């Protein structure tokens with residue numbers, strides 16, 4: 001289970017890096033403040049995607065550890081606006097505040113970045129209250145990795161789902177073992193969409209890769225499918241026998 005959770009966390013960070021990359025097309029510089037587990041994973045993923053990453057931390061040991069793998073790694077206290085100014089962080093198109101348990105520092109750093117005019121600030125929160133404060137402060141994107149991962153794992157633990165991703169507006173994408181009601185006839189005839197409000201978009205036969213589902217696709221017992229729809233509907237559908 002440990003490895004499984006680690007892989008889920010890894011994918012979550014990858015997804016955040018992808019979301020982040022999409023919102024800043026063009027100038028590929030980013031300052032990552034805080035090189036703890038979250039910040040260092042995010043920074044590493046951005047580097048792998050060819051981004052220029054300035055990593056900042058107050059801990060010289062962490063900065064030393066990541067000095068070879070990031071474009072720049074600097075020891076600085078980012079609660080000090082002057083330190084950020086000297087590093088030119090205000091000129092960056094985006095910055096990530098990857099400080100969690102030091103809540104006061106997280107708030108001060110976010111405030112400094114806003115003051116410096118960084119147009120795209122991502123901030124990590126460790127609780128809903130922390131997230132609310134960061135949003136009210138003006139952070140452009142607030143993420144709650146622990147909460148979001150907890151909700152995601154709860155879905156996996158309690159159901160037959162093999163993977164679960166929830167988007168905004170109560171919409172989800174789920175990988176699950178096909179329920180019997182969807183098997184044995186072409187999808188076009190199964191009325192899955194009209195009866196259950198979900199769309200089957202992909203299918204994987206044992207021993208084969210995923211392929212698109214079409215109206216002619218006949219799902220067989222043991223197939224794994226990818227289903228989209230309202231969160232409640234995909235949850236209910238994946239629980240059908």
Ligand code: ATP
Pocket residue numbers: 033034035036037038039056057058059062076077078079098099100101102103105109126
């Ligand atoms: P993790 O990502 O490991 O779960 P966390 O959520 O517990 O971390 P913290 O440990 O509070 O968050 O902070 C993450 C990193 O941010 C730490 O390495 C810490 O040294 C660094 N940090 C804290 N305050 C500052 C600051 N003022 N300036 C720069 N870096 C800081």
